[in-house]
Amino acid sequence: MTALFEDKKHYEATDPLILALLGSREKQAQMRHHGRSPAYYRLGRKIIYQGVDLNVWANAQRIEPPK
DSSP states (O other): OOOOSOTTOEEETTOHHHHHHHOSHHHHHHHHHTTOSOOOEEETTEEEEEHHHHHHHHHHTOOOOOO
């Protein structure tokens, strides 16, 4: 399992790395609404992603090439 993110770090939805990976805040909201986003915490209006959850989600998106 490749770690793209620091497991113990928390990332805000506005973090440049998160914006590059998941898209705009609006796109992230759509992903959460449809159940396709990484696990997250909602603290008031702020969305927080934990690094370990981002790594699990990213590895679940992995596609093996056909042999």
